Amino acid sequence: KGEKGEYQAKNIIIATGAHARPIGCKGEAEFLGRGVSYCATCDANFFEDFEVYVVGGGDSAVEEAMYLTKFARKVTIIHRRDELRAAKSIQEKAFANPKITFLWDSVVEEVGGDGLLQTKNVKTGEVTKVEADPEDGMFVLFGFIGTVPNTKIFEGVIDMDERGYIKTDADMHTNIPGVYAAGDVRVKSLRQVVTAA
Secondary structure: EOOOOOOOOEEEEEEEOOEOOOOOOEEEOHHHHHHHHOHHHHHHHHHHEEEEEEEEEOHHHHHHHHHOOOOEEEEEEEOOOOOOOOOHHHHHHHHHOEEEEEEEEEEEEEEEEEEEEEEEEOOOEEEEEEOOOOOOOEHHHHEEEEEEEOOHHOOOOEEOOOOOOEOOOOOEEOOOOEEOHHHHOOOOOOOHHHHHH
């Protein structure tokens, strides 16, 4: 069923993809595209010589942080734990990079347009307000804490895993004959453009 009518087909391909998991802090939606981003390759060059913050501790967060060091003067990884979840080889490269620093056991509570970034230590409860360099006038915050599949409309109809990704076989068949799923909406081991294609 669509907004303007009903459609019938012998086959359907679900290719609704996935989106970046929000950081979940105050001000995030308001400053999306204006200091908050989920794509380093898309936006890094806009923030050349800025101070940049990255939220996350997995492979993609650390790899994106290293990529950002090509543009930013300093990259701080904010992670809710006291150690990274990224592969050891990736961690070693990050720890060896002089432009990368770490803010452990912390989450972002708020991002503001007046050059404000507020973090909270999850162990002590201590809240820290970090102010942007007056010359910059703003922070850049990148979120890399996973993806969320765009499958809400298929709940209860198509078989999904506990995270909401659609289960398929090797030929993209779902549990319903004639209904297929393709791309990042599927249960798969890698979230990469090449595997989605």
